[in-house]
Amino acid sequence: MRILGLAGWSGAGKTTLLKGLIPELRGRGLRVSTVKHAHHAFDVDVPGKDSHTHREAGAEQVLVSSANRWALMTELRGAPEPPLAELLARLNTVDIVLIEGFKxxxxxxxxxxxxxxxxxxxxxDDPRVLAVAADVAPAALPHAHLDDIPAVADLVLRFAEPL
Incomplete structure (x- = not known):
């Protein structure tokens, strides 16, 4: 499994770029997963659902399953956010994991x-930035235009590293 992050300031286009990259990489025969760093107040559960009721009652983990998907929610309850390496270790093995955020x-x-x-x-200021996807070209790094999804996918495959 190889990993590569997309890092940038809010509004730079990370999510839009991922929306194009995922089908591009899948079209090249790769299995893709993502890890997204979210704001502190995010929630995937909604009041009124049984799973929300379970969490609010104090369950540390709630696993919701259907014929289409399953999701495991873990309440940190004051514990520190798990490091990226721990989160990556929870994923099924795929060809490439794209990480949004965690800059x-x-x-x-x-x-x-x-x-x-x-x-x-x-x-x-970050030696782990190996390439750039931007609407302007930096002088020192390999780059592709934000809108050139195949070229950015080429950079992803060139710079992704084994986990």
């Missing part, structure tokens, strides 16, 4: 950058 972690990354955001580049 401060030390894994191989493609920086996603949009000039209109006015945010600074990440790569000058």
């Amino acid at each position: 401060r972690d030390s894994h191989p990354k493609i920086e996603v950058h949009r000039a209109a955001n006015g945010k600074p580049w990440l790569h000058p």
